[in-house]
Amino acid sequence: FLVSKVPPTNASRAGVKRACENSLKRLATDRIDLYLLHWPGSVPLAETVEAFEALKAAGKIRHWGVSNFDTDEMEELVGLPSGANVQTNQVLYNLSRRGPEFDLAPWSLERGIPLMAYSPVEQGALARNARLDAVAARHKATAAQIALAWVMAQPGVIAIPKASRQEHVRQNAAALDIKLTAQDLAELDRAFPPPTRKRGLEMI
Numbered sequence: 309f310l311v312s313k314v315p316p317t318n319a320s321r322a323g324v325k326r327a328c329e330n331s332l333k334r335l336a337t338d339r340i341d342l343y344l345l346h347w348p349g350s351v352p353l354a355e356t357v358e359a360f361e362a363l364k365a366a367g368k369i370r371h372w373g374v375s376n377f378d379t380d381e382m383e384e385l386v387g388l389p390s391g392a393n394v395q396t397n398q399v400l401y402n403l404s405r406r407g408p409e410f411d412l413a414p415w416s417l418e419r420g421i422p423l424m425a426y427s428p429v430e431q432g433a434l435a436r437n438a439r440l441d442a443v444a445a446r447h448k449a450t451a452a453q454i455a456l457a458w459v460m461a462q463p464g465v466i467a468i469p470k471a472s473r474q475e476h477v478r479q480n481a482a483a484l485d486i487k488l489t490a491q492d493l494a495e496l497d498r499a500f501p502p503p504t505r506k507r508g509l510e511m512i
């Protein structure tokens with residue numbers, strides 16, 4: 309499943325088409341499965357959506373979505389013609405970045421728009437976080453696996469860990485089988501409290 313992104317500087321009608329065609333050449337393929345607008349920019353969203361829909365009609369992408377969109381930006385998007393065709397919003401979300409749970413995650417779940425959690429192990433930092441050790445020991449797992457299992461346990465959330473070491477790829481795939489208990493989740497809530505107020509969406 310091939311995913312690529314277009315930066316907001318290329319988000320005009322002509323820019324999206326050109327950027328996509330260049331990506332297809334670089335990737336030596338004829339279709340991208342999911343094409344994302346990397347973050348909100350100054351080109352009117354309606355124009356970018358039109359460009360995505362034109363790429364879909366031409367068979368160059370199968371689906372489109374966005375990244376780093378907060379709730380107000382998603383509201384604007386789904387109100388546009390064809391805006392509700394958005395397939396996902398890729399955002400920074402993990403145990404140490406729980407801000408999206410305040411309103412973006414429930415808003416997205418209600419509308420059936422999956423959140424794609426990037427940096428789900430906080431770029432490796434959660435793999436070294438001792439506050440995950442007790443839960444990890446109970447599951448004979450690593451801290452990174454618990455961090456990942458937690459993200460995947462959230463309703464309507466997909467995780468995209470990056471791993472260049474084979475051992476990490478194997479461990480991350482195995483995290484799919486970890487079923488966190490109510491006790492695990494309560495302990496994790498104490499160590500990494502959920503948000504109590506709205507915070508702007510974080511980006512890295």
Ligand SMILES: NC(=O)c1ccc[n+]([C@@H]2O[C@H](COP(=O)([O-])OP(=O)(O)OC[C@H]3O[C@@H](n4cnc5c(N)ncnc54)[C@H](OP(=O)(O)O)[C@@H]3O)[C@@H](O)[C@H]2O)c1
Binds near residue numbers: 435
């Ligand atoms: N949309 C956006 O604006 C945006 C921004 C940032 C990132 N992303 C995307 O998010 C994805 C991943 O994010 P990320 O690389 O920033 O962070 P990440 O997936 O949270 O962390 C990657 C780091 O964690 C390590 N790691 C992975 N699995 C591990 C394991 N089981 N045990 C121990 N360490 C482990 C990796 O090590 P090794 O590599 O050594 O295996 C790497 O150093 C990428 O696909 C990236 O393109 C999107």
